[in-house]
Each structure stands twice: as C-alpha cells, then as structure tokens.
Amino acid sequence: MSPVRSASMAPFSDVLTDAVAAICQACDLDPTGATLIRNVNNAVIRLACHPVVVRLVTLPSYVPRAELAVTAATLFAEHDVPAIRLLPGVAQPVRAAGHVATLWQAVPSVGPAPTGADLAATLLTVHGLPPPVGALPRWDPLSDFRNRLRDAAELEPRDRRFLDRRSDELAAALEQLRFPLRRAVVHGDAHLGNVIPGPAGPVLCDFDSCCIGPPEWDLTPMAVSAVRFGRPAAHQADLAAGYGFDVTAWNGFEVLRDIRDLKIVAGVFPAPGRGPWVATEFRRRMASLRSGRREDRWSLTR
Numbered sequence: 356m357s358p359v360r361s362a363s364m365a366p367f368s369d370v371l372t373d374a375v376a377a378i379c380q381a382c383d384l385d386p387t388g389a390t391l392i393r394n395v396n397n398a399v400i401r402l403a404c405h406p407v408v409v410r411l412v413t414l415p416s417y418v419p420r421a422e423l424a425v426t427a428a429t430l431f432a433e434h435d436v437p438a439i440r441l442l443p444g445v446a447q448p449v450r451a452a453g454h455v456a457t458l459w460q461a462v463p464s465v466g467p468a469p470t471g472a473d474l475a476a477t478l479l480t481v482h483g484l485p486p487p488v489g490a491l492p493r494w495d496p497l498s499d500f501r502n503r504l505r506d507a508a509e510l511e512p513r514d515r516r517f518l519d520r521r522s523d524e525l526a527a528a529l530e531q532l533r534f535p536l537r538r539a540v541v542h543g544d545a546h547l548g549n550v551i552p553g554p555a556g557p558v559l560c561d562f563d564s565c566c567i568g569p570p571e572w573d574l575t576p577m578a579v580s581a582v583r584f585g586r587p588a589a590h591q592a593d594l595a596a597g598y599g600f601d602v603t604a605w606n607g608f609e610v611l612r613d614i615r616d617l618k619i620v621a622g623v624f625p626a627p628g629r630g631p632w633v634a635t636e637f638r639r640r641m642a643s644l645r646s647g648r649r650e651d652r653w654s655l656t657r
Contacts, residue, residue: 374411374454375400381451382442382458395622397421397563406461407442411454416502418455420563421448425457426490427565430540436480438559439551459560466552471577471590473557474550475597481559482539482570491540494568497522497529500617509625514641518617521644525614532607534569536600541566545573546580547590574602575611583619583653612649619653620644 371391379386379402388403398411412421425447431438441447442458449456504510504518542549543564550557577594580586595601602608623629623637636654643651 371398371411371413374398374452374456375409377452377454378409378411378449378456378458381449382445384458401461408439408459408461409456410459411456412448414503414506416506417563418448420499421455421457423492423565424448424561424563427562428459430484430487430490431481431559431562434484436484436559437477437556438562462551462553462558462560464552465554466556469547469550469552469557471547471593471595472597474545474547474577475594477550477557477559478542478545478570478573478598481542482573484540486538486540486567492566494538494541494543494566494572496543496572496614496618497526499564500614500621503621503624507621507624507626509627517641517645518620522617525610525617528610529614532610534571534607535605536570538567539570541568541570541573543568543572544576546576547586570600571602571605571607572611574598574600575608575615578603578608579612579615579619582650583616584655585652616640616644616649 371394375386375389378384379389384402384407385404386402389409390401390403391398392401392408393399394413396414396417398409398413400409400411401407402409410421410424412418425441428438428441430436432440439462440460442460445458447457449458500522501519504515504522507515510518542559542562543566544561549559549561551560574594577586577591581588581591591603595603602611620637620640623633623640625634625637639651640653643649643653
C-alpha cells in the first residue's frame with residue numbers, strides 16, 4: 356500500500372496506514388492511494404480504487420459508537436432519510452487485526468453548498484421518525500465527553516480536574532432543564548459539516564452520536580458554530596426559520612451551548628502525533644472556558 360496521503364492537514368501515521376490496510380484486506384478492497392480526509396474522533400479515509408469511505412475508530416471508547424452508526428444508518432435507509440449508506444455486502448462494523456471501522460458508499464460533493472434550510476429539512480425528517488424501541492441509546496451528551504476525558508492520557512492534571520468539575524456542573528444544570536420539544540430520534544452532531552452536497556441533493560453523514568433525545572440538541576451546534584467558528588449567522592437564522600424553532604431564544608440554550616463547548620474542546624485534546632497546532636488550539640479553548648468567555652473565536656480543527 357502506498358502511504359496514506361493527507362487531503363488536509365490531518366495527522367497520520369504508520370499505525371493508521373497499517374490499520375487501513377488490514378480493514379481493506381478483510382473486505383477485499385485495495386487501499387493503494389487512500390486519502391486521509393479528517394482525523395478527529397475517527398480517522399476518515401477515502402479509498403482511491405473504490406467509491407468507498409472508511410471511518411476508522413481511533414479511541415477504545417469509540418468502538419460502541421461505530422456499532423451505533425451502523426444501527427442508525429440501517430434505520431435511515433429503511434425510512435429513506437437522505438443520508439449516506441453503508442457499503443453493502445459487508446458485515447459491519449468491520450474488525451480486523453484489532454482495528455474497528457465502518458465502510459460507506461462515497462458521495463461526491465458536487466451539489467450546491469448546503470444551507471441552514473437544508474439542514475432544517477433533514478432534521479425534521481429525522482426527528483419525525485418512529486423511535487426504534489431499544490435500538491438507539493438515551494441521550495447522554497456528557498458521558499461521551501467523560502469517555503474522551505478518560506482516554507486523554509496526555510492531559511495535564513490541572514486541566515483534567517477543571518474539565519471533570521465543569522462536566523459535573525453542567526450535568527447538574529442539565530437535570531433542571533425542561534425541554535419544550537418532544538423527544539425524538541436525534542442526529543447528535545448536526546451541523547453543515549455533516550451534510551454532503553451530493554448529486555441528488557444534500558445528504559446527512561456521521562451517525563455515531565445518534566440517540567433518542569431532545570431535538571433542541573440538534574439545533575444547538577449551528578448556533579455555537581456561528582460564535583466559536585465565525586460561521587455565517589444566516590445559516591443559524593435559516594435553520595431556525597426552516598425548523599420552526601429558535602433554540603437560542605429558549606431559556607435552556609445556555610446549558611446546551613456550554614455542553615457543546617466541552618465537546619468541541621475534546622476534539623483538540625492533546626495526543627501523540629497530533630502536532631503543535633492542536634496543542635495551541637487546546638490552550639486557546641481552555642483559556643476561554645476557564646475565563647467564561649463564551650464569545651471567543653476558535654479555529655477549526657485541521
């Protein structure tokens with residue numbers, strides 16, 4: 356296999372190259388020339404020789420999320436939700452040489468850039484699905500963060516204590532919230548970065564946070580991105596108008612916003628091989644949290 360090439364500035368390693376090779380060998384696929392698209396919670400790799408995208412689990416605590424993504428994708432396919440589809444004919448998740456991955460049919464990004472209105476329409480479809488009894492977990496956004504915190508061996512004790520304490524504070528605040536919208540199937544990480552402008556229209560991707568929970572959670576990432584990453588405010592306005600509910604006007608939004616901030620910080624936890632940019636961005640985000648500066652601009656993960 357040729358070394359995995361990086362389409363962005365996502366870090367990669369010999370371990371990642373070997374893992375992709377093992378997964379591909381198990382599925383009779385050729386990994387030659389594979390391209391690393393992103394490496395944050397999962398390593399996302401596009402194969403050059405097949406119209407396939409591999410999402411490789413890189414943290415032990417994320418193995419159950421790969422299984423969850425398969426469950427959610429199956430549900431979405433059954434109900435014709437505009438979303439990416441699993442690679443057919445392969446038992447998933449794929450396990451090979453100690454690695455775990457899910458394989459997806461690649462969707463070319465050839466359509467118009469998705470808008471907040473597109474995301475609103477997709478979320479209304481997802482939130483309108485009949486909840487599958489027992490198939491999806493109950494929404495618990497802080498358990499995922501705590502798993503990431505546990506896996507983050509490179510964190511300094513001072514940072515770990517602060518984040519642990521902050522997650523406890525937000526868990527207590529979450530218990531007090533009363534949600535106005537009816538619980539539903541939720542995507543769990545709904546933002547325009549998880550909408551692909553496919554040839555037949557926008558399609559949803561990244562299902563490993565799907566659960567049964569409050570739709571308000573799916574309406575939060577866009578509002579946070581407008582502040583933290585300078586995304587156009589029109590995207591959030593179009594989402595609210597298209598969905599028929601403005602989460603930022605609800606009195607519980609502050610708690611959800613702060614939980615979302617924690618999860619964004621987890622995306623830049625220090626780890627071997629992640630490079631100096633990640634360390635700098637982690638310090639920037641931690642400084643914002645410690646000082647309570649909710650309007651600070653952060654940089655997008657490379």
